[in-house]
Amino acid sequence: MKAPQLFGTNGIRGVPNQDLTLELATGIGRAAGTFFKAQKIAMARDTRISGDMFLFAVASGAMSTGTDIVYIGELPTPGLQYYCKENHIPGIMITASHNPPQYNGIKAIDSDGTEIDEEKEVKIEEIYESRNYRMAEWQNIGNYSYDSTGIDLYINSIIESVHSKVIAESNLRVAIDTGNGASYYTSPEILTKLNCHPVSLNANPDGKFSSRNSEPKPENLSDLISIMKTGKFSIGIAHDGDADRCVFIDEKGNFVDGDRSLALIAKHTIKRGDTVVTPVSSSDALSEICSEKGAKLILTRVGAPIVARAMIDNRATMGGEENGGIIYGKHQYCRDGAMTMALMLDLLAREKKPLSELLKDIPEYYMIKTSVPRNREWNEIKELITKKFTGKMFDFTDGIKIYDADGWTLVRPSGTEKIIRVFSESKVQERAKEYNEEYVTFLKNL
Structure with a gap:
């Protein structure tokens, strides 16, 4: 099969007005509207400065094919994916995830909430390259509307997927750094509803990511780590720009690698006979955990869409990558930072042990x-x-x-x-x- 040329591991990305132009965005909107043949496409964006520009460019292109656009706001990519899954419609997310603020991107989502596979990416690219668009007559051009229910739909779905009462009774204190990104409202609100007494850092939308680099690496989380070293919080949490990833700082101020948090959550979530999917880039610690739990481990190419498809094909319970991106099949088949956060809080509440103690049971690599x-x-x-x-x-x-x-x-x-x-x-x-x-x-x- 021909490999996609525009779509990378997680969508199309580039610098606005350089390699990511309005002409490209409008053309991709037209190509997506032509390919999906859907009456409606849902759209959302992260907080980047160029977000509105690309949102309207892609939306205009799709509406020219006769497709209605429903915009659901600034929210995490998995928030849009959950909306698509629940409403059985495709979606387009305007985001460059963890990339620096000068970047932006276009990510296409299928009607089951998963990122579209490479075969569909190639077909959209072929339509774009051939300009063989389905152009609507003037009276059939698509409409643009706003649906404010998408944010609460997503927030409530996370809370309902864990032992929310157990978490609420555990009196956890959480410090969270949303990095001025798309989770600036959703993750603090989830924590508040779970009675986790959150203290928020950088929980304001800022498309320049002025407070820190969007990628949640240790060198970018010095403020959160300093707060955790005070000993006043149970756990520290940080997201990337579109909050499909989540990393943790333990109660002593130590950064927890994504491999170890994935292995820990898997250890306390999966059961004998379950299937777990992860890329070849993941630590062997997860392999040891799966063997210990009697679960099957499947290794794939790198990329959340590839892991998600393998999970669907194998009815897997859990999947994930070494970068803090965990996929919980019982909720939805996509990388989800807020769901990862809630799963970690769930196991802390149930086990009644600090994170540093729980990590001692994970094989050291x-x-x-x-x-x-x-x-x-x-x-x-x-x-x-x-x-x-x-x-x-x-x-x-x-x-x-x-x-x-x-x-x-x-x-x-x-x-x-x-x-x-x-x-x-x-x-x-x-x-x-x-x-x-x-x-x-x-x-x-x-």
């Missing part, structure tokens, strides 16, 4: 994550790696996963940026560093 600029075609890089490291075991599920004596390294091109990502893992921290440095040095020397 060390993962080093770096990246280098991609200055050659990926196929050429892949060939050079296999020639250089002949004799090692390779896995080509996504990029190249190279197995060494006591660890592995995944080398793969990013689907959203012109970089090569290099993840190395071992049970020995120094060994993980050595492996990562070895492959990064090789790539830089190319």
Whole structure:
């Protein structure tokens, strides 16, 4: 199958008026309206400055095909996905997720709430490239409306998916950093309704992400970490720009890697006979947890839509990625930061132990994550790696996963940026560093 050229791992992304133009946005709107053949498409946006510009451009394109647009507001991507699932209509999200504020993007959502698969992305691109749009007569052009119920629909669905009464009675105190992004209202409101006494940081919409970088990495969460070190809070929580991801800070102020939070939530959520799906980039800690619980683990290519589709095909209970993106099948088949937050609060309330204590039961692995600029075609890089490291075991599920004596390294091109990502893992921290440095040095020397 032909690979999509415009849609990356999580939609189309670029810098406004440079590689992401209004002409492109309008054309994609027309192509989506033509492809979906739906009477109505739902739309939402995150807080980026260019959000309205692209919202109206895409909406105008779709309305020109005779499709009605219902805008449901500034809210997390999974909030729009839940609205699409409940109303059985496709959607388009204007977001660049964790990318810097100068970026924006277009993400297409199917009527079941999942991100559209690559085959559908290719068909939308083909319509766009051929300009073979379904253009409506003047009297049949689509209408634009606003539905304010989408936000509460999403918030209530999260609360109803966990033991909300148990959480409410646990007297948890939560510090949350929404990073000026799309969860500025939804996540603090969920915490308030769960009686978690939230203290919010950066809970105002700011398309420049003035307070911190949108990606919830340790170096971007210094304020939240400082607050957690006061010892006054049960847990710290942070989202990315569109809140499809969630990371945690324990009660002592320690950042919890996404791999460990995924393994911990899985340990306290899945049962014997369940299926869990995760990409090849995830830690082996999850594999150990699945073995311990008697659950089946399926490894896929990197990308939330790919994990979600595999979950649907295998009726999986849980899936997720190492970046804090967890998919809870009993709620919806998409990465959801607020659902991840609620699941963590649920297990803290039920187990009645601090997060640092619960993490002691998770197998200890060390993962080093770096990246280098991609200055050659990926196929050429892949060939050079296999020639250089002949004799090692390779896995080509996504990029190249190279197995060494006591660890592995995944080398793969990013689907959203012109970089090569290099993840190395071992049970020995120094060994993980050595492996990562070895492959990064090789790539830089190319």
